[in-house]
Amino acid sequence: MSVLEIANALDEPERRPAAPHRSYGLAIAGFVLPIVLAILWEWLVAAGIANGRLMPPPSVVGRTLWGLAASGELLTHAGATLWRVGAGFGLGALAGTVFGAVTGALPVARSLLDPTLQALRAIPSIAWVPLFILWFGIFEASKVALIAAGVFFPVYLGVAAAIQGIDRKIVEVGRVFRLSRLAMVRRVLLPAILPDWIVALRSGLGLGFMFVVAAEIMGASEGLGYLLVDGQQLGRPDSIIAAIISFAVLGKLADGLLVAITRPFLAWQDTARDKL
Amino acid sequence: MLSFDRLSKTYADGTHALASIALDVGRGEIVALLGGSGCGKTTLLRLIAGLDRPSEGAIRLDGEAIAEPRADVGVIFQEPRLFPWLSVAENVGFGLSHLSAFEREGLVTNALVRVGLAGHEKRWPRELSGGQQQRVAIARALVTRPKLLLMDEPFSALDATTRASLHGHLLALWQESRPTVVMVTHDVEEAVTLADRIIVMQPKPGRIFDELDNPLARPRDRLSPAFEAAKREALRALDRSLRDEAPHQEKAAETAGMWW
Numbered sequence: 045m046s047v048l049e050i051a052n053a054l055d056e057p058e059r060r061p062a063a064p065h066r067s068y069g070l071a072i073a074g075f076v077l078p079i080v081l082a083i084l085w086e087w088l089v090a091a092g093i094a095n096g097r098l099m100p101p102p103s104v105v106g107r108t109l110w111g112l113a114a115s116g117e118l119l120t121h122a123g124a125t126l127w128r129v130g131a132g133f134g135l136g137a138l139a140g141t142v143f144g145a146v147t148g149a150l151p152v153a154r155s156l157l158d159p160t161l162q163a164l165r166a167i168p169s170i171a172w173v174p175l176f177i178l179w180f181g182i183f184e185a186s187k188v189a190l191i192a193a194g195v196f197f198p199v200y201l202g203v204a205a206a207i208q209g210i211d212r213k214i215v216e217v218g219r220v221f222r223l224s225r226l227a228m229v230r231r232v233l234l235p236a237i238l239p240d241w242i243v244a245l246r247s248g249l250g251l252g253f254m255f256v257v258a259a260e261i262m263g264a265s266e267g268l269g270y271l272l273v274d275g276q277q278l279g280r281p282d283s284i285i286a287a288i289i290s291f292a293v294l295g296k297l298a299d300g301l302l303v304a305i306t307r308p309f310l311a312w313q314d315t316a317r318d319k320l
Numbered sequence: 321m322l323s324f325d326r327l328s329k330t331y332a333d334g335t336h337a338l339a340s341i342a343l344d345v346g347r348g349e350i351v352a353l354l355g356g357s358g359c360g361k362t363t364l365l366r367l368i369a370g371l372d373r374p375s376e377g378a379i380r381l382d383g384e385a386i387a388e389p390r391a392d393v394g395v396i397f398q399e400p401r402l403f404p405w406l407s408v409a410e411n412v413g414f415g416l417s418h419l420s421a422f423e424r425e426g427l428v429t430n431a432l433v434r435v436g437l438a439g440h441e442k443r444w445p446r447e448l449s450g451g452q453q454q455r456v457a458i459a460r461a462l463v464t465r466p467k468l469l470l471m472d473e474p475f476s477a478l479d480a481t482t483r484a485s486l487h488g489h490l491l492a493l494w495q496e497s498r499p500t501v502v503m504v505t506h507d508v509e510e511a512v513t514l515a516d517r518i519i520v521m522q523p524k525p526g527r528i529f530d531e532l533d534n535p536l537a538r539p540r541d542r543l544s545p546a547f548e549a550a551k552r553e554a555l556r557a558l559d560r561s562l563r564d565e566a567p568h569q570e571k572a573a574e575t576a577g578m579w580w
Binding site: 219221236311313 | 369390399401403405407
């Protein structure tokens with residue numbers, strides 16, 4: 045249960061009167077364990093029972109995070125990471141959607157393209173890194189390409205499956221109303237696949253964040269992934285944990301943003317609230 | 321107005337669904353296709369709707385052969401088949417996209433009033449009961465004022481009370497523009513309640529077994545002796561249609577016996 049979901053639950057008190065209270069309680073419950081552990085660790089280190097060098101206590105991590113934020117470094121790193129994820133996700137999601145739509149809609153395209161794409165999918169995306177570096181250089185282009193490759197597959201699979209799964213019965217209604225091919229796509233097929241498409245985009249976005257770490261660990265001069273490597277090389281676990289926390293927050297915010305943007309389009313769904 | 325000429329349909333897997341159907345339906349007439357399962361009622365309806373093509377013969381609507389769905393033919397399916405992403409009003413107005421928003425709104429509101437769903441315009445289909453959803457489907461099919469309305473067991477999934485009230489709604493809507501109606505049903509009482517003529521069909525291959533005229537005056541009283549008599553007659557015809565088929569089944573049973 046996240047901050048965003050609580051906020052949403054609180055936004056709609058009329059429609060689901062019981063929900064805000066219950067969500068709020070559950071959210072509190074979710075925070076109990078990490079907070080207790082943090083306090084315990086802080087106390088163990090403060091009391092001198094544990095030394096806290098390799099696993100710094102929350103206060104030290106907090107101070108590091110604050111220091112990074114105050115100096116503007118955090119913003120630079122987070123900005124670089126977000127830019128890469130954004131560009132890679134945009135390209136990968138676009139390509140995945142187009143290819144998914146084509147193979148989902150045209151049997152010919154499916155038999156032509158799908159086997160190759162499935163074979164490519166079997167390659168762990170990280171394996172592309174050396175090749176991408178040779179092709180696109182060591183700077184941004186190769187990183188964005190890696191992220192795009194990671195985002196592509198879940199989106200492609202999701203869209204293709206969604207199109208094949210469209211209910212024949214509902215398409216028939218479109219035929220009865222004599223929709224043109226274009227109108228059929230716009231008025232029936234697109235709305236029908238929208239929920240699955242959004243789920244596919246969300247899993248794509250999650251993978252995007254996974255691959256940005258890989259890309260930045262392998263060579264970058266800025267970005268949260270760079271902060272991880274930097275912390276390792278300088279022997280500063282506090283900086284590593286600060287970067288990890290930043291990743292968690294960014295990832296969750298990006299996902300929440302995607303959900304928030306798409307929520308109005310899914311108001312009709314029976315299970316929307318439970319699924320998202 | 322609607323005529324079938326030696327109509328046959330054989331599916332790609334060899335199933336002989338319909339054989340030499342010949343029938344004429346007059347303007348404004350309500351015809352019920354009555355029969356047990358597998359006698360090609362739904363196939364026949366899909367052919368009239370232009371959703372499938374006949375293997376032989378033709379269906380003509382006002383002299384024109386039907387090859388694809390037509391604007392002046394409305395279809396109500398067995399399930400409501402509403403678009404879940406459209407509100408009730410948007411669903412009803414689905415076939416009116418060529419009109420201005422103002423005209424559309426007027427027609428949609430009127431249609432919803434007729435099916436007793438005024439005030440439900442903004443709700444989602446999922447928020448409606450099964451009977452309400454089917455009423456939306458009826459409104460959606462009738463709002464375009466089709467001259468031919470096709471119904472494929474539209475009330476079969478509903479309880480008896482809901483069904484009776486929907487029959488009323490349907491007849492009220494029908495009174496307005498008097499479209500020709502061809503409906504498929506396996507419910508004798510429904511056929512007698514709604515139809516001017518009952519076509520009893522027989523399976524394997526699907527063909528017309530008998531035609532019954534149903535001259536009862538509307539509104540029909542389900543408890544009147546005349547209604548009872550018409551119902552008994554239709555039941556008898558349905559029974560005979562199934563008994564004539566029985567020898568086939570015995571043969572099938574024998575073959576099944578040989579298998580042991």
